[in-house]
Amino acid sequence: MDTRAPAAESPWLPFESRRRARDEKREAVLRTAVQLFLEQGYHRATLNEVAERLNITKPALYNYFRGKDEILFECWAMGLELVETSTAAINAAGGSGLDKLRKMARAYGGLMATDFGASLVRFDVRDLGAKHRDIVLAGKKSIDRTFRGYITEGIADGSITPCDPKMTAFMIAGSLNWIGHWYKRDGTMTPEAIGETFAMQLTDGLAVRPPRKPRTTKQHTKR
Amino acid sequence: MDTRAPAAESPWLPFESRRRARDEKREAVLRTAVQLFLEQGYHRATLNEVAERLNITKPALYNYFRGKDEILFECWAMGLELVETSTAAINAAGGSGLDKLRKMARAYGGLMATDFGASLVRFDVRDLGAKHRDIVLAGKKSIDRTFRGYITEGIADGSITPCDPKMTAFMIAGSLNWIGHWYKRDGTMTPEAIGETFAMQLTDGLAVRPPRKPRTTKQHTKR
Amino acid sequence: MDTRAPAAESPWLPFESRRRARDEKREAVLRTAVQLFLEQGYHRATLNEVAERLNITKPALYNYFRGKDEILFECWAMGLELVETSTAAINAAGGSGLDKLRKMARAYGGLMATDFGASLVRFDVRDLGAKHRDIVLAGKKSIDRTFRGYITEGIADGSITPCDPKMTAFMIAGSLNWIGHWYKRDGTMTPEAIGETFAMQLTDGLAVRPPRKPRTTKQHTKR
Amino acid sequence: MDTRAPAAESPWLPFESRRRARDEKREAVLRTAVQLFLEQGYHRATLNEVAERLNITKPALYNYFRGKDEILFECWAMGLELVETSTAAINAAGGSGLDKLRKMARAYGGLMATDFGASLVRFDVRDLGAKHRDIVLAGKKSIDRTFRGYITEGIADGSITPCDPKMTAFMIAGSLNWIGHWYKRDGTMTPEAIGETFAMQLTDGLAVRPPRKPRTTKQHTKR
DNA sequence: TATGAATGAGGTTTCATTCAT
DNA sequence: AATGAATGAAACCTCATTCAT
Numbered sequence: 001m002d003t004r005a006p007a008a009e010s011p012w013l014p015f016e017s018r019r020r021a022r023d024e025k026r027e028a029v030l031r032t033a034v035q036l037f038l039e040q041g042y043h044r045a046t047l048n049e050v051a052e053r054l055n056i057t058k059p060a061l062y063n064y065f066r067g068k069d070e071i072l073f074e075c076w077a078m079g080l081e082l083v084e085t086s087t088a089a090i091n092a093a094g095g096s097g098l099d100k101l102r103k104m105a106r107a108y109g110g111l112m113a114t115d116f117g118a119s120l121v122r123f124d125v126r127d128l129g130a131k132h133r134d135i136v137l138a139g140k141k142s143i144d145r146t147f148r149g150y151i152t153e154g155i156a157d158g159s160i161t162p163c164d165p166k167m168t169a170f171m172i173a174g175s176l177n178w179i180g181h182w183y184k185r186d187g188t189m190t191p192e193a194i195g196e197t198f199a200m201q202l203t204d205g206l207a208v209r210p211p212r213k214p215r216t217t218k219q220h221t222k223r
Numbered sequence: 224m225d226t227r228a229p230a231a232e233s234p235w236l237p238f239e240s241r242r243r244a245r246d247e248k249r250e251a252v253l254r255t256a257v258q259l260f261l262e263q264g265y266h267r268a269t270l271n272e273v274a275e276r277l278n279i280t281k282p283a284l285y286n287y288f289r290g291k292d293e294i295l296f297e298c299w300a301m302g303l304e305l306v307e308t309s310t311a312a313i314n315a316a317g318g319s320g321l322d323k324l325r326k327m328a329r330a331y332g333g334l335m336a337t338d339f340g341a342s343l344v345r346f347d348v349r350d351l352g353a354k355h356r357d358i359v360l361a362g363k364k365s366i367d368r369t370f371r372g373y374i375t376e377g378i379a380d381g382s383i384t385p386c387d388p389k390m391t392a393f394m395i396a397g398s399l400n401w402i403g404h405w406y407k408r409d410g411t412m413t414p415e416a417i418g419e420t421f422a423m424q425l426t427d428g429l430a431v432r433p434p435r436k437p438r439t440t441k442q443h444t445k446r
Numbered sequence: 447m448d449t450r451a452p453a454a455e456s457p458w459l460p461f462e463s464r465r466r467a468r469d470e471k472r473e474a475v476l477r478t479a480v481q482l483f484l485e486q487g488y489h490r491a492t493l494n495e496v497a498e499r500l501n502i503t504k505p506a507l508y509n510y511f512r513g514k515d516e517i518l519f520e521c522w523a524m525g526l527e528l529v530e531t532s533t534a535a536i537n538a539a540g541g542s543g544l545d546k547l548r549k550m551a552r553a554y555g556g557l558m559a560t561d562f563g564a565s566l567v568r569f570d571v572r573d574l575g576a577k578h579r580d581i582v583l584a585g586k587k588s589i590d591r592t593f594r595g596y597i598t599e600g601i602a603d604g605s606i607t608p609c610d611p612k613m614t615a616f617m618i619a620g621s622l623n624w625i626g627h628w629y630k631r632d633g634t635m636t637p638e639a640i641g642e643t644f645a646m647q648l649t650d651g652l653a654v655r656p657p658r659k660p661r662t663t664k665q666h667t668k669r
Numbered sequence: 670m671d672t673r674a675p676a677a678e679s680p681w682l683p684f685e686s687r688r689r690a691r692d693e694k695r696e697a698v699l700r701t702a703v704q705l706f707l708e709q710g711y712h713r714a715t716l717n718e719v720a721e722r723l724n725i726t727k728p729a730l731y732n733y734f735r736g737k738d739e740i741l742f743e744c745w746a747m748g749l750e751l752v753e754t755s756t757a758a759i760n761a762a763g764g765s766g767l768d769k770l771r772k773m774a775r776a777y778g779g780l781m782a783t784d785f786g787a788s789l790v791r792f793d794v795r796d797l798g799a800k801h802r803d804i805v806l807a808g809k810k811s812i813d814r815t816f817r818g819y820i821t822e823g824i825a826d827g828s829i830t831p832c833d834p835k836m837t838a839f840m841i842a843g844s845l846n847w848i849g850h851w852y853k854r855d856g857t858m859t860p861e862a863i864g865e866t867f868a869m870q871l872t873d874g875l876a877v878r879p880p881r882k883p884r885t886t887k888q889h890t891k892r
Numbered sequence: 893t894a895t896g897a898a899t900g901a902g903g904t905t906t907c908a909t910t911c912a913t
Numbered sequence: 914a915a916t917g918a919a920t921g922a923a924a925c926c927t928c929a930t931t932c933a934t
Contacts, residue, residue, distance in 0.1 A: 022893095036391050041347050043266040059931080060894050124264050154931065170405060171398045178397025197390055209915065245917085269903065282906080283919050291904070488794050489712040492924065505927080506898050514925070560673025570710050613866055616851060617844045633910085643836055691914095694893080715907065729915050737908065 026064045028054060034075045034115045042072060042127055072123060073132040078116040080139040083108065087146050097154020102199045104150060105176060108143075109195030114180035121180040147173050172202050249287045251277060257298045257338045265295060265350055295346060296355040301339040303362040306331065311368050319375020325372060325422045328399060331366075332418030335402035344403040370396050395425050447483045471607040474500060478497045480561045488518060488573055518569060519578040526564040529554065533592050543600020544649060550596060551622060551645035552638075554589075558625035559637030567626040593619050618648050685781030695733045697723060703744045703784045711741060711796055711807035724878040741792060742801040747785040752777065758816050766823020769869045773819060774845060777812075790849040816842050841871050 032053050036045045047068055051058045065071045086107040090100050111117030120140070125133050147169035154160030176198060183194070255276050259268045270291055272279045288294045309330035313323050334340030343363070348356050370392035377383030399421060406417065482491045483565070493514055497504045511517045531543050536546050543644035557563030571579050593615035600606030622644060629640065670705035701722050703731045716737055720727045759769050780786030789809070794802050816838035823829030845867060852863070860888045 020249065044349065047930090048928080055406025057895055058929085059896085062930075063893060070405065094412065126264055126267065163424065164420070165337055167417075170401065171421060171424060174405075175398035177401055177404075180398075182393060182397075194390075197387070197392060198393045201386065201394060250916095270901080270905095277916095280920055281904085282921080285905075286918060471897095487795055490795065493926090494924080502897095503899055504925085505900080506925075509897060572710055572713065587709035608867070609870065613863075614870065616847065616866060617870060620847025620851075621840045623850075624839065624846055627846075628839060628843075640836075643833070644840060647832065647837065647840060694914095715909080716909090726916055729907085731909075732914060875917085 001015040022064075029061060029064050029076065030071065030074055031115070034078075034119055035070045037072065038115060038122055039074065039120060042123055047083065062159050069128055069132065073128055073136070074130075075116060075119040076123065076128075076136045076139070079111070079118075079134070080143075081112075082111055082114070082116060083120070083139075083143055086111070087143075096157050096159035097150050097152070098159035098203060101147070101150040101154060101160070101172075104147065105172060105202055106195040106198035108173075108190075109176045109179055109198045110191040113183040113185075113191030113194060114178055118180035118183070121177040144169060175202060236436060245287075252284060253294065253297055253301065254338070255341055256294045257301075260295065260298065261338060261341060261345055265346055292351055292355070296322065296351055296359070298339060298342040299351075299355075299359045299362070302334070302337075302341075302343040303359070303366075305334050305337070305339060306343070306362075306366055309334070310366075319380050319382035320373050320375070321382035321426060324370070324373040324377055324383070324395075325426050327369065328395060328425055329415075329424035331396075331403055331419040332399045332421045333416075335399055336406040336414030337410075341403035342408070344400040356403040367392060367396065391410050400424060469540060475507060475510050476517065476520055476524065477561070477572055477632070479517045480524075480565055483518065483521065484561060484564060484568055488569055500628075515574055515578065519574055521562060521565040522574075522578075522582045524571065524583070525557070525560075525564075525566040526582070526589075528557050528562060529561070529566070529585075529589055533589075535613055542603050542605035543596050543598070544605035545604070547593070547600055548645045548649050549597040550592065551618060552641040554619075555622045555641030555644045556637040557630040558622055559631075564626035564629070568624040579580075590615060590619065600620070621648060675779050691768050698730060699740065699747065700784070701744055702740045703747075703788055705788060706741065706744065707784060707791055709803075710794060738797055738801065742797055742805070743799075744785060744788040745792065745801075745805045745808070748780070748783075748787075748789040749805070751780055751783070751785060752789070752808075752812055755780070756812075764791075765826050765828035766819050766821070767828035767872060770816070770819040770823060770829070773816065774868035774871055775861075775864040777842075778848055779860040781845055781850040782854075782860030782863060785858075787849035787852070790846045798842045800804060811834045813838060813842065844871060 029050070033050050034044075036050055036053065036192060039045070047058050047061055050071075051061055065074070066137050087104065090103045090107070093103070094105075108117075114120070120143075125136050148165045151160060151163070151165040154158075155162050155165070176195075179194060179198070183191070189197070242286040250271070256268075256273050259273055259276065262268070270281050270284055273294075274284055284294075288297070310327065313326045313330070316326070318326075332337075335344070343366075348359050351359060359382075371388045374383060374386070374391050378385050378388070402421070404416060406414070412420075470556065475496065479491075479496050482496055482499065485491070493504050493507055496517075497507055507517075511520070533643070536549045536553070539549070541549075552665070554563075558567065559574060566589075571582050574582060594611045597609070597611040597614050601608050601611070622641075625640060635643075698719070702714075702719050705719055706810050708714070716727050716730055719740075720730055730740075734743070742747065756773065759772045759776070762772070764772075777786075782789065789812075797805060817834045820829060820832070820837050822833040824831050824834070845864075848863060848867070852860070858866075
């Protein structure tokens with residue numbers, strides 16, 4: 001019942017603004033849904049409650065999404081997009097393999113403390129339709145390839161100690177993924193700090209170290 | 224398999240053997256269920272299919288378990304038991320903090336490639352009743368404490384480079400937990416090998432290293 | 447069958463009428479359910495049959511009630527309301543204790559020949575949830591208190607022969623309650639007639655009688 | 670399997686005693702069942718719990734009864750038998766219609782405070798199979814006829830004020846039946862006392878009274 | 893675009909009952 | 914006579930989804 005009349009000046013704006021309104025609502029649904037899905041788990045969460053939290057009714061959701069599993073898919077899509085943005089930036093910035101790996105760990109670790117980021121590891125691809133599932137699996141594979149790629153690169157350019165890239169990627173990514181499971185927003189560390197810590201410590205063992213002088217004093221990252 | 228002749232000698236054996244039969248069946252249910260739950264996810268898996276795979280009918284399951292969620296709980300309980308057995312052995316063997324941590328990583332990583340081990344990280348505690356949930360959460364907390372304990376010990380005894388035990392434990396355990404998500408039985412590496420690899424690489428960065436001479440030949444991490 | 451034309455005049459009516467429609471349906475469910483419950487007994491009656499009789503499907507019932515036992519509770523609530531209405535009217539009208547008791551017997555006895563009235567004595571409180579059960583028990587207690595109150599009043603004001611109010615109330619109410627068990631709608635007596643008969647005969651023995659002259663002709667109870 | 674040899678002296682006794690044992694067990698089942706049925710209601714009570722209370726297992730019950738509804742029927746049968754015993758005694762003793770009615774009220778009222786007596790009014794004939802149901806209905810009808818008969822007799826012999834025997838019987842029996850619903854064993858009045866009170870008060874209004882002198886002092890049963 | 897109402901499908905659970913031992 | 918195990922039937926309930934308005 002919005003009765004303000006902008007229609008006079010431009011027959012086009014209302015359409016635009018209407019579309020924008022629509023997109024905003026769609027996003028609102030998504031943000032609410034992802035929270036609920038994370039809170040209660042996809043299966044226990046009901047569309048009814050999603051709707052309730054948005055002060056609308058269940059069928060209204062179907063104006064924005066084709067069904068529950070499409071909402072789920074979009075959560076994943078958002079997460080994947082965030083990751084891709086990060087990797088694009090990292091690739092663009094260049095640097096050694098180790099550099100990139102560290103940046104990636106930092107970024108990805110941070111994302112894991114995010115609703116849409118956590119979606120990547122807290123939801124179950126088997127809840128998706130075949131088509132969507134394939135897309136998501138492709139996205140996850142791509143992330144894995146990114147990690148492995150940086151490691152391989154690093155080994156090649158000498159910044160990373162030789163190792164099995166596949167296993168090492170699993171190790172690092174697994175460690176970061178797990179953040180999505182234990183991170184609580186009320187924790188003491190910010191997502192960035194966690195990403196940073198993990199990035200350093202995880203890659204510390206991998207860095208090719210310059211010959212050290214006999215230790216005299218302890219000189220360490222933390223503390 | 225038990226071919227010892229029963230009834231003749233003792234009226235007591237049949238009772239024993241009956242109880243054994245019961246326990247065996249209970250275990251069979253559990254093994255079938257955990258596989259199905261892992262395959263399809265707890266919510267998609269139906270008791271009907273569990274029963275079908277066992278060539279019995281659904282209500283027969285209720286002879287062994289009080290309900291679906293009790294089956295789920297027992298999967299967890301099995302996993303926790305396995306972990307506890309491992310830690311007990313590790314503690315009994317003694318050694319430096321680093322030693323223990325490595326052994327733990329090896330054992331725990333190996334378990335993650337196991338059905339009941341994977342239960343610890345693939346299922347959702349919110350699917351349990353309040354009572355069972357508390358037990359499981361306590362168990363998980365205990366595992367976390369074990370990891371942290373070994374790290375703290377190691378720092379104290381000088382075998383581990385000082386670090387934040389909490390974050391480090393999260394890192395290591397997370398990395399190992401992730402095995403439960405990606406490991407497929409058809410993979411090329413045995414669970415033990417994976418546990419071994421992870422154990423070494425994860426703890427390598429933590430080990431306090433003797434002063435090194437300038438590198439001449441490659442003699443890296445993997446020892 | 448509301449035939450007043452709605453939508454033209456007011457955008458508000460449709461809402462009203464919709465709400466009314468909803469209430470009417472809820473009531474229809476209740477009337478159908480109470481009949482079925484009385485016919486077959488609460489446990490033998492299935493929601494499926496309730497739904498069938500209403501030409502809807504079972505889950506549709508859940509739009510109006512939270513579950514089978516809530517329907518049961520509402521039957522009771524309807525019955526209790528009817529009784530309360532009666533007692534309110536009786537209290538408002540005033541009169542001697544005996545007067546009130548007679549009116550109450552008449553009204554209550556009549557209700558027992560009613561679906562919702564019979565609910566009060568034909569259903570089992572143990573089929574209710576704890577909360578609802580408490581409400582119903584309170585309601586029953588209140589009815590009992592009403593009977594006893596009238597008797598006590600009557601004794602006090604001299605209209606009723608002294609007696610044990612508790613036992614007498616049990617006696618009278620029990621006698622009336624039983625109507626709910628044997629009354630069949632096809633019987634020869636109307637509910638009102640039954641109420642009347644019971645009211646007179648039950649209270650006749652209680653009435654303080656004026657000294658009689660030696661009986662010469664039969665002039666008894668039935669008046 | 671029983672190899673103790675009492676057989677020598679009498680091949681007949683063991684049979685007798687075995688049958689007696691069987692009957693005793695059957696009765697024990699019945700007593701336990703009727704209690705449970707009254708406590709929880711027929712449908713909520715499970716054979717499992719009946720068996721548990723008897724320290725046997727569910728299938729063992731089937732040695733004594735053909736099924737749950739047969740147990741229910743036997744409860745009724747016990748109740749009916751008790752009533753019939755009473756009426757037989759009353760009839761044998763003779764007396765006026767009023768006398769018999771009073772005795773009957775006393776006896777029947779007392780029975781209602783009994784497990785098997787309460788069975789007559791607390792259970793639902795629709796839970797029985799058709800055959801058993803017919804038997805029970807016949808029994809209830811017979812009880813009704815007995816009440817009506819005494820009343821008719823009393824009217825005929827002048828001991829009871831003329832009235833509608835059908836309604837009066839309903840009234841009296843209903844009042845007594847209700848005892849089965851409210852009587853709790855821990856109450857202050859014994860079953861006999863209740864029967865007595867009800868018998869007197871219920872029939873008091875019916876008795877043809879001798880001309881009374883103007884009341885001077887209150888002289889009443891209770892208080 | 894949003895809603896109330898209704899549906900279909902399916903799942904867990906309970907229990908009386910039977911059967912082989 | 915008694916048991917453990919298993920079954921069949923059915924009931925309640927939940928929820929995503931659709932449809933008419």
